[in-house]
Structures are given as C-alpha cells and as structure tokens.
Amino acid sequence: xxxxxxxxxxxxxxxxxxxxxxxxxxxxxxxxxxxxxxxxxxxxxxxxxxxxxxxxxxxxxxxxxxxxxxxxxxxxxxxxxxxxxxxxxxxxxxxxxxxxxxxxxxxxxxxxxxxxxxxxxxxxxxxxxxxxxxxxxxxxxxxxxxxxxxxxxxxxxxxxxxxxxxxxxxxxxxxxxxxxxxxxxxxxxxxxxxxxxxxxxxxxxxxxxxxxxxxxxxxxxxxxxxxxxxxxxxxxxxxxxxxxxxxxxxxxxxxxx
Amino acid sequence: xxxxxxxxxxxxxxxxxxxxxxxxxxxxxxxxxxxxxxxxxxxxxxxxxxxxxxxxxxxxxxxxxxxxxxxxxxxxxxxxxxxxxxxxxxxxxxxxxxxxxxxxxxxxxxxxxxxxxxxxxxxxxxxxxxxxxxxxxxxxxxxxxxxxxxxxxxxxxxxxxxxxxxxxxxxxxxxxxxxxxxxxxxxxxxxxxxxxxxxxxxxxxxxxxxxxxxxxxxxxxxxxxxxxxxxxxxxxxxxxxxxxxxxxxxxxxxxxxxxxxxxxxxxxxxxxxxxxxxxxxxxxxxxxxxxxxxxxxxxxxxxxxxxxxxxxxxxxxxxxxx
Numbered sequence: 001x002x003x004x005x006x007x008x009x010x011x012x013x014x015x016x017x018x019x020x021x022x023x024x025x026x027x028x029x030x031x032x033x034x035x036x037x038x039x040x041x042x043x044x045x046x047x048x049x050x051x052x053x054x055x056x057x058x059x060x061x062x063x064x065x066x067x068x069x070x071x072x073x074x075x076x077x078x079x080x081x082x083x084x085x086x087x088x089x090x091x092x093x094x095x096x097x098x099x100x101x102x103x104x105x106x107x108x109x110x111x112x113x114x115x116x117x118x119x120x121x122x123x124x125x126x127x128x129x130x131x132x133x134x135x136x137x138x139x140x141x142x143x144x145x146x147x148x149x150x151x152x153x154x155x156x157x158x159x160x161x162x163x164x165x166x167x168x169x170x171x172x173x174x175x176x177x178x179x180x181x182x183x184x185x186x187x188x189x190x191x192x193x194x195x196x197x198x199x200x201x202x203x204x205x206x207x208x209x210x211x212x213x214x215x216x217x218x219x220x221x222x223x224x225x226x227x228x229x230x231x232x233x234x235x236x237x238x239x240x241x242x243x244x245x246x247x248x249x250x251x252x253x254x255x256x257x
Numbered sequence: 258x259x260x261x262x263x264x265x266x267x268x269x270x271x272x273x274x275x276x277x278x279x280x281x282x283x284x285x286x287x288x289x290x291x292x293x294x295x296x297x298x299x300x301x302x303x304x305x306x307x308x309x310x311x312x313x314x315x316x317x318x319x320x321x322x323x324x325x326x327x328x329x330x331x332x333x334x335x336x337x338x339x340x341x342x343x344x345x346x347x348x349x350x351x352x353x354x355x356x357x358x359x360x361x362x363x364x365x366x367x368x369x370x371x372x373x374x375x376x377x378x379x380x381x382x383x384x385x386x387x388x389x390x391x392x393x394x395x396x397x398x399x400x401x402x403x404x405x406x407x408x409x410x411x412x413x414x415x416x417x418x419x420x421x422x423x424x425x426x427x428x429x430x431x432x433x434x435x436x437x438x439x440x441x442x443x444x445x446x447x448x449x450x451x452x453x454x455x456x457x458x459x460x461x462x463x464x465x466x467x468x469x470x471x472x473x474x475x476x477x478x479x480x481x482x483x484x485x486x487x488x489x490x491x492x493x494x495x496x497x498x499x500x501x502x503x504x505x506x507x508x509x510x511x512x513x514x515x516x517x518x519x520x521x522x523x524x525x526x527x528x529x530x531x532x533x534x535x536x537x538x539x540x541x542x543x544x545x546x547x548x549x550x551x552x553x554x555x556x557x558x559x560x561x562x563x564x565x566x567x568x569x570x571x572x573x574x575x576x577x578x579x
Contacts, residue, residue, distance in 0.1 A: 011390070013508050013509060013527070013528040014526075014527055014528065015390075015393075016393075016527070017390050017393040017394050019394065026390070026394070037509050038509070093368070094359070094369070094371075095362070095363070095368060095369075098363070121390075121391060121508050121509060122389065122390055123389060124371075124372065124388070124389070124390075124391055124512065125359075125369075125371035125372065125387075126355050126359070126371065126372075127358075127359035127362070127369060127371055128359075129359075130327060130356065130357070130358075130359035130360040130363070131359045131360070131362065131363045133360070134331070134359075134360045134363035134364060135363055138439070139328060139439035139440045140327065140360070140440075141440065142327075142355075142356050143352065143356075155443075159352070159503055160352045160353070160445070161268075161351060161352045161454035161456070161457060162447075162448045162450070162452065162453060162454040162457075162487075163447075163448025163449065163450055163452075163454075163501075163503055164445065164446060164447045164448045165445075165446050166324065166442050166444065166445045166446070167442065167443045167444040167445075167446070168326070168440055168441065168442045168443070169440065169441045169443060170439060170440045170441075171439045171440075174439070179502070180502045180505075180509065180510075181501075181502045214402065216401055217362075217367060217368030217369070217400070217401055217402060218368040218369070218370060218398050218399065218400055218401060219398075219399045219401060220389065220396035220397065220398065220399070221396070221397050221399050222386075222396065222397040223389070223394050223395070223396045223397075224394060224395050224396075225393070225394050226392065226393075226394070226395070226534060226535075229552065229553055229555075232539075232541075232551065232553075232554040232555045232556055232557050233555070233556050233557070234546075234551075234557045234558075234559065235556060235557065235558050239560060239561070239564040239565045239568055240568055242558045242560060242565060242568075243565055243568035243569040243571070243572045244572055246540065246556055246558060246569065246572075247569065247572035247573060247575075247576055249556055250517065250538070250540070250556070251576050254517075254538045254555065254556075256460075256516050256517040256537065256538045257460070257484065257517065257573065257576060257577075
C-alpha cells in the first residue's frame with residue numbers, strides 16, 4: 001500500500017505566546033517546535049498499517065517554512081520511509097496548506113490512504129483534512145477513533161457529540177483524520193533517530209504543486225492576548241459556609257444559575 | 258444588510274440551541290436570513306427556525322440525508338447556494354459544522370473562519386474574531402478574494418435569543434440531489450450518559466487528577482446532573498485513565514466557552530487554561546491556593562474538593578428546587 005501522512009509543526013503546548021510586531025502572528029523566537037499531537041496518532045496509524053501489509057511504504061508530508069523538515073525527521077525516526085517538504089510561507093492559511101498537500105499527493109503515482117491529525121493545536125481550525133480530501137476528490141472521515149481496513153474500503157468509528165459515535169464506511173482512497181485514542185504512538189528509538197537522518201526528504205516549491213498567492217483565502221490580523229482577568233473572589237469559611245456562599249454568588253451576583 | 262444562509266443543525270428530531278444563536282444574531286442585525294434544513298422527515302422543524310429569525314427555510318429531504326455525512330451535506334448545500342447569491346454562510350462549530358464547512362469552502366473556493374467566538378455583521382460582510390493557539394490569543398479574520406464568506410461559530414458565543422411565536426418563515430422545498438457518495442454512515446450509537454456535550458453545554462463541571470480515581474468522578478457527575486451540565490476533565494485526569502478522552506478540556510482536547518465552568522481539583526496547566534478561559538464565569542476549587550487556575554477564576558475556594566463538592570451539590574439542589 002502507498003500510505004501518506006500529513007503532519008504539521010506547531011509550538012509546544014507549554015509555549016507562552018508573544019505577538020509579533022504588527023500583531024499578524026506570533027513571535028517565533030525561542031519557541032520549541034513539536035509535531036502537532038494529533039498527527040502523532042496519524043503517523044502511528046500509517047506505520048501500523050504498513051506493518052500489516054508487506055511491501056507498503058509510508059511517506060510523510062509537511063507544508064511550511066524550512067523548519068518543518070525537523071518535524072518530518074521526527075516522523076521518519078518513528079519509522080516513516082521518506083518525506084516531502086512543500087515550502088510555504090510562515091502564515092499560509094488552511095486553504096493554501098490543503099491545496100499544497102493535495103497538489104503534492106496528486107503528483108504521486110498511487111495514493112491508497114492518507115492520514116492526518118483531526119486538527120493542529122496552533123490554529124485549531126480543523127479544516128485541512130476536509131479541504132485536502134475535497135481537492136483530491138476523495139472521501140474523508142474526521143475524528144476517527146478506530147479504523148477497520150479492507151482492500152477497497154475502511155470502516156471507522158467516528159466521535160460525534162455528547163459521547164455518541166457513528167460507524168462510517170468510506171471507499172479507498174480515503175483520508176482519515178485521527179483523534180486521540182486511535183492508537184498509542186511509539187517513541188523513536190536512538191538507532192532509528194540516526195537512520196532517519198539519512199532518509200530522503202523531497203523538496204517541492206509552491207509552484208511545483210500548483211499553489212499561488214490566490215490560494216490564500218484568509219489572513220489574521222489584530223492578534224490580541226487575552227486581557228488579564230481582575231482578581232477573583234476567594235471565599236473563606238468552613239466548607240459548608242463556602243458552599244453556601246458560592247452558590248449565593250453564582251445565583252445573585254453572576255446570575256449563571 | 259447581507260444575505261445570510263445558516264445551516265440548521267438537528268439531532269434526534271430537535272434543533273440545536275447553537276442554530277438559534279446564529280439565527281438570532283443574523284436577524285437582529287437586519288439581514289435577509291435564510292435557514293437550510295437537511296435531513297429525512299425534518300420539515301416539521303421549519304416553523305421553529307422561523308420563530309428564531311429565519312425568514313426563509315430551504316428544506317431538503319432525502320433518505321440519503323437520514324444520517325449526516327459531510328459529502329452529502331456539501332453536495333446539497335452547494336446546489337442550494339448556487340444562484341442564491343449568498344454573502345455569508347454560517348454554521349455552528351459543532352462536530353457536524355466543523356466537519357462539512359471546510360469541504361463546502363473548498364467546493365466554493367472561498368475562505369472559512371472556523372470556531373469564531375465573536376461575530377458581527379458589517380454591510381454584506383462579517384467581522385469575526387477567533388481564538389488561536391487554543392485561546393492563548395485571539396485574531397481578527399480578514400477574508401481575501403471573492404465571497405461568500407464562510408464561518409463556523411462556537412456554541413454559546415452569541416447567546417440564545419428568545420423565540421417569537423408570531424414570526425413565521427416561508428418554507429421552500431428543495432429537490433435534494435445528494436449525488437454519488439463515497440461515504441456511508443451505517444449506525445449512530447448514542448452516548449450512555451445522557452449529558453450534553455462538553456463543547457455545547459452552558460455549564461461544565463470538570464475534575465482533575467486530584468480526584469484520584471475514576472470512581473470519585475461520581476461526585477463530579479452528581480453535581481453535573483443537578484445542574485444539567487456536561488462533565489469535563491483535565492489532561493492529567495484523562496491520561497491517568499479516570500475519564501475518556503472525549504471529556505478532555507484543553508489544547509489537546511476540547512475548547513469550551515460555557516456560561517459557567519466549575520474546575521474541581523484542577524491546578525490549571527497552561528494548556529488547560531487555553532481550553533476554558535473564555536468561559537463567562539469560572540469557579541475554581543483547589544487545595545493549593547497558589548494554583549494557576551485561581552488566576553482565571555471569578556470565584557475561588559481553597560480547600561478539599563472531597564469535602565466541598567458534595568456540599569456544593571446539595572446547595573445547587575436547593576437553588577434548583579426553588
């Protein structure tokens with residue numbers, strides 16, 4: 001099988017955000033970059049599928065500035081076979097990223113299945129999976145908790161609201177967007193980290209995958225940090241008095257119950 | 258004034274409150290407000306959409322729409338919008354809205370502002386802000402190129418309007434062609450709890466690792482049930498196996514903005530705060546008075562959750578009974 005996994009490099013979850021000078025994005029100085037956590041489940045799922053199907057390859061793709069190659073190397077160290085880096089500007093939007101990923105995938109002779117995380121934790125828009133699959137003309141299953149594979153289709157358990165889920169079937173090729181719980185991602189071993197340095201990462205420019213400036217559909221401006229909250233009320237007394245007073249405040253002052 | 262199309266969302270024969278929020282905001286701004294209602298046997302819901310502000314309801318019924326799929330929704334909605342000349346298309350940022358709206362955006366080759374927490378109308382355009390880095394910052398979204406402008410809006414962000422029983426909508430029946438589909442939903446399995454979803458609930462009661470085990474979450478559930486609330490959990494509690502991942506609030510879980518968020522035994526790691534800091538009123542109960550959760554809390558109790566939570570549940574019961 002020809003298995004593809006799209007991944008995104010994001011700031012570590014513990015990062016404190018500082019804005020750039022014109023408030024169109026963040027100041028990237030000193031940021032520790034990681035693979036978006038949901039993408040780890042996507043890489044793991046691709047690797048497990050390869051292990052069950054002899055002769056398969058796993059190719060990882062990432063669109064973004066030069067630094068994203070480090071994250072491709074992380075996926076190669078987990079066990080992916082080769083990588084594709086599509087060079088896009090720092091603030092490329094979801095649409096441009098999806099166009100680039102779909103463009104790169106369409107250049108491949110055969111695509112059987114594509115995985116990615118259900119969303120990236122920086123932008124959190126959860127757009128790229130459906131956008132990419134629409135541009136490829138293939139079905140998409142988002143928020144996948146479990147996948148059963150057959151030769152021509154997949155059967156997925158997909159999380160919906162309130163603890164409910166649905167069973168959804170999609171014909172292959174399909175794109176699957178992973179939710180936490182799909183599997184338990186492996187750690188890269190030291191020998192594999194060394195091996196990953198020698199694996200091939202192909203470079204593509206935006207123009208190589210048919211992407212132009214017109215594919216940027218939205219842009220961020222006026223970024224703001226959340227205003228500091230005024231100090232809240234601390235409620236003292238014994239537990240019974242505290243409980244009574246809190247409920248009174250919620251009822252009479254905040255009026256939320 | 259804009260021509261606004263709102264995709265109505267329903268489950269188990271009932272419309273979602275988040276749909277009413279969109280209708281209310283659009284009609285209050287004086288827009289020509291259309292609702293799109295897709296499904297099987299759903300036409301009866303059109304009247305209620307009118308009471309919340311829809312002037313016209315486009316009803317598309319088809320057996321293939323019995324279960325929602327992004328593919329079928331995209332095909333039908335794109336067909337309805339073609340020639341209708343919408344300026345703005347809105348849906349809620351729910352598991353359904355966030356699934357099909359990107360596909361629709363790609364089909365229409367336009368931009369989509371996802372998960373907006375502020376949205377106003379200016380002429381034929383929207384002005385929207387959305388959280389980025391899971392709420393560590395917010396950004397204004399600027400649309401580039403031709404419209405329509407698409408947006409999904411976070412539940413509880415706009416407020417639920419009062420229905421007006423005197424208002425009626427014109428109902429337009431659409432001959433829905435779902436096209437050939439490559440996905441098929443074979444079964445929907447309901448959650449066993451009967452509680453609302455953590456992203457849609459107006460009250461969320463969350464527990465952290467201080468709960469010590471999954472059995473102790475019973476007291477969180479008890480409080481949630483008195484309040485009609487959803488149950489949430491910190492990443493630490495989920496990673497320790499006390500709760501399923503679907504309950505996780507934070508940057509690698511769900512991002513929520515309820516009117517009331519009650520954090521019990523949650524210290525407030527930066528990635529948890531990112532997921533709940535836009536809640537209207539935040540209550541923190543924690544043993545450690547220095548815990549970061551108190552920096553975002555409107556009301557704080559320093560103390561033992563095992564002593565306070567059950568007492569609080571009893572107090573809530575008294576208020577609810579009045």
